[in-house]
Amino acid sequence: MPGALAPLAPLLLVAATAALVILLDLLPPRERKGHLAVVALVGVVAALFAALLLWGREGRAFGGMLLLDNFAVFLDVVICYATALVLLLSMDYLRRNGMETGEYYILVLLATLGMMLMAQAADLIVIFLALELMSLSLYVLAGLFRGRLTSAESSMKYFLLGAFATGFFVYGIALIYGATGTTALDRIAAASGGLQRDPMLLIGFGLLLVGFGFKISSVPFHMWVPDVYEGAPTSVTALIATGSKAAGFAALLRVLFSTFKVAQPDWALLLWVVAVLTMTLGNVIAIAQSNLKRMLAYSSIAHVGYMLVGVVAGGALGAGSVLFYLLVYTFTTVGAFGSILLLERGRREAVELDDYAGLATRHPVLALTLALFLLSLVGMPPTAGFTGKFYLFGAAVRSGYIWLAIIAVLNSALAAYYYLRVVVYMYMREPEGLPTQPAPSFAGRLALGVALWGVFQLGLMPAPVLDLAQAAVAPLLR
Amino acid sequence: MNPPILSAVTFLPVLGAVILALLPRRRAALVRWFAFLVAAATFAVSLLLYTGFDAASADYQFPERLPWMPSFGISYHLGIDGISLLLVLLTTFLSPLALLSSWRAVEDRVKEFSITMLLLETGMLGVFVSLDLFLFYIFWEAMLIPMYLIIGIWGGPARIYAAIKFILYTLTGSVLMLVAILALYFQHGAATGTYTFDLPVLARYVVPGGAQVWLFLAFAVAFAIKVPMFPFHTWLPDAHVEAPTAGSVILAGVLLKMGTYGFLRFCLPLFPQASLAFAPWIFLLSLVGIVYGAWVCMVQPDLKKLVAYSSVSHLGFVVLGLFTLTPQGIVGGIIQMVNHGLSTGALFLMVGILYERRHTRLIADFGGLWKAIPAFSVLFMIVSLSSLGLPGLNGFVGEFLILVGAFAWASGQSAAPAAYLVPVLATSGIVFAAVYLLWMYQRVCFGEITSEANRGLADLTGREWAVLLPVLLFIVWIGVYPRPFTGMTEASVQALITQVQSKVAAAPGGR
Secondary structure: OHHHHHHHHHHHHHHHHHHHHHHHHHOOOOOOOHHHHHHHHHHHHHHHHHHHHOOOOOEEEOOOOEEEOHHHHHHHHHHHHHHHHHHHHHHHHHHHOOOOOHHHHHHHHHHHHHHHHHHHEOEHHHHHHHHHHHHHHHHHHHOOOOOOHHHHHHHHHHHHHHHHHHHHHHHHHHHHHHHHOOOEHHHHHHHHHHHOOOHHHHHHHHHHHHHHHHHHOOOOOOOOHHHHHHHOOHHHHHHHHHHHHHHHHHHHHHHHHHHOHHHHHHHHHHHHHHHHHHHHHHHHHHHOOOEHHHHHHHHHHHHHHHHHHHHHHOHHHHHHHHHHHHHHHHHHHHHHHHHHHHEEEOOEEOOEHHHHOOHHHHOHHHHHHHHHHHHHHHOOOOOHHHHHHHHHHHHHHHOOOHHHHHHHHHHHHHHHHHHHHHHHHHHHOOOOOOOEEEOOOHHHHHHHHHHHHHHHHHHHOOHHHHHHHHHHHHHHHO | OOOOHHHHHHHHHHHHHHHHHHOOOOOHHHHHHHHHHHHHHHHHHHHHHHHOOOOOOOOOEEEEEEEEEHHHOEEEEEEEOHHHHHHHHHHHHHHHHHHHHHHHHOOOOHHHHHHHHHHHHHHHHHHHHEOEHHHHHHHHHHOHHHHHHHHHHHOOOOHHHHHHHHHHHHHHHHHHHHHHHHHHHHHHHHHHOOOOOEHHHHHOOOOOHHHHHHHHHHHHHHHHHHOOOOOOOOHHHHHHHHOOHHHHHHHHHHHHHHHHHHHHHHHHHHOHHHHHHHHHHHHHHHHHHHHHHHHHHHOOOEHHHHHHHHHHHHHHHHHHHHHHOOHHHHHHHHHHHHHHHHHHHHHHHHHHHHHHHHOOOEHHHOOOHHHHOHHHHHHHHHHHHHHHOOOOOHHHHHHHHHHHHHHHHHHOOOOHHHHOHHHHHHHHHHHHHHHHHHHHHHHHHOOOOOOHHHOOOOOOOHHHHHHHHHHHHHHHHHHHOOHHHHHHHHHHHHHHHHHHHHHHHHOOOOO
16 A cells, blocks of 8 residues: 555645644644744655655556656656745745734645646546645635735635636536546547547637636736736745646646647647747736736746747657746746845835835845846846746747747847846835835745755756756656 | 866956955955956966967867767867957956956946956856857857946946847847757757757858858847947947946957857858858948948047947948958958957047046047147047057058958959949048047147146046056057967968858859
């Protein structure tokens, strides 16, 4: 029995940690919950190492509903990194906002469990359950600051639109089941070979894409992103932006490349259009934002567009570069949101551009850190953002999608404008009014340090990780 | 393996910047001296490149090669030939002078300024010594950020606008080049089975005709923006005028050369047929740049803007020389890159010296400086004459060779009489240069002292002499005896021309 459960070790560790945190939450002290964060962190880091130890192993469990392969391992690692960094950022942030509750850590762990389940799912029903586990936890987390109107609005919008999208997703599963008689990913692949033009299968597949499109926030299912990102507690925003997106891409890639391989020319064409619309719309609207969280929300939409470029390109290079970029994007985005989260002006979070005027004079280290994360988002060498984009667009060029690559690079040049505007405020303007102060938080600084290390490690020495990413997608492309 | 001199030269400034970051912010003098000494030490080390350089060989020298991302065929490959040697030396030469010149002009955040300048130096050197397209692109892009910060933080009143315009312009050009680099990489890989970003390997490959045109255009636009060639020049006056003096010196002295260097190092050997096919258009744009730049100079009321637009005109000459594909034209182009770096760099330094004293750059605010500050006026005259190409000073050597090359090109064309228009029109640029520079000099230095504020001006200080004299030394040296400089480039230039011609001849059907 223990051997049979070995492929699930990372999942079980997170689940057990969640259960442990629920128990510990009942015990005193009632006021301080910092120790729960430490427990959660230890559990997530243990899951991360467990996943790394499972590299190269393959296995299935629960009658083939869950599986473990290198692809799942890679995404588990990405998700665990995201969660661990978010937990570090959360500790002092929650206390500062008077919202340090045990539920927060429990929900973060459950959401993480859902994300990792999505990476390890081998059946549409499991993907659906995982999606729900992740989403429901995140809906609640988004509304955690219940005293704030924006937080409640964020939670409500996320919930309503998310529920709607999940409805499409379930309907898609039902139609696919009707067409093929199964919900197991590999058996759908086998059954769909002869049914290429079956309308029921195609509609079902299209509805699945709607559900995924919502979770990864691609155009035209991106409407919820700005309000949710802006209103949610910043640590939760970071988790939604990184972990849930990685999970969405995990399931999407698995479905596209292994289950619906026969339809690749069709969905590649569709996603070509979606990719162009997603990055262009994200970047263009981001230019008009003066709220940093909203700006990063639109920028995250644009980055989904870049990742879709890799999906369209396909092959080991294309899919591998998507995985690589997910890791890069996780470090960079958590870093950027983390820097915002650490700063406050007066009694509120520093989210407006004006709050950043002259920051470099007063707090040079933090300003430099944020600037480096922004440069990585721009895609400037020698940061990870550059190597990530290099591989993505390289894959597109290799597969002959030259125009897609050209549109993508022009988009990144356009994006430089709004990222660098923050640098302009920090470095080239004088501070006015109340000073913007960084909150004293060792854990937060540690998180930024780890993220910064990731940004430079993947920027200067990307080859080993990229090789792993390419090896990770091999099981999908068989 | 030989000692890694190129790596040492390239990364010494970064090392200095790291140490500088640890120095106390308050000790501005210490910070300034340290940054200057690091840059000076880099220059000293780079002299080893000159003494160790074998001028008879056209090979890449001081090679260094380490695998970096082997699965992608990316390596850390450095090396220089006669084309890059002088530009490396120009960079290491101008950097300490630019730092020294900023001692009074930059009072705010001295430490950050020095660190940024040193990082910029590494970026520039990296561009000139990289022999791997990936590595080259990294340096090419990474260098934008320090320059952006220098303009945006330490620049003039409209610095933010200028900085953003600078970076968006150059970024747009370079991302297109990135796609072209990738396309070249995969095309070469598919055709030969070797996937590599290594320049010497790629240069042996003949890109098929249609693809070559597109790849050439993508590279050429990136370089044309950097040079900048008409009509991509509009970022330059803003960037130059707003940048602090040290930034302008580096911008004009080195950054613009990256565009011309790119044409020479990448466009010609990688895409020879397309280069030849587009040469008439390049000539047209160069001529427009030469003449238009000169005309705009004539009506500039602002000294710094005048010098900035003169770069458009002078760089037009350089590009013209390179695309003649004659030994004289290319050697002249390379020498003229160095000359422009020295002359225009010196002009910016001297305008900066005036600005520090008077806080104005309007020509109308000056007049009769000869009486007030004679030493300055003498040096200013020498530099202006060098810029307009007076025989005996450096500018003449480069422009002369370029025009010889242009005439040689024209005589080889079938439409000979029309082709002679190119050198003839280019020559007119020299006349216009004489007009705008001498007229400017006359209004600034001759006549009576028109403004009382100019009467009490202080003449050059010891530090300013120290900044200007080395530049003047080379201005005269290259003008009188250019052999030590041209001699370094000839073998490489000849090899380049042979390579281009053999590739054109080998291409199926030619163009």
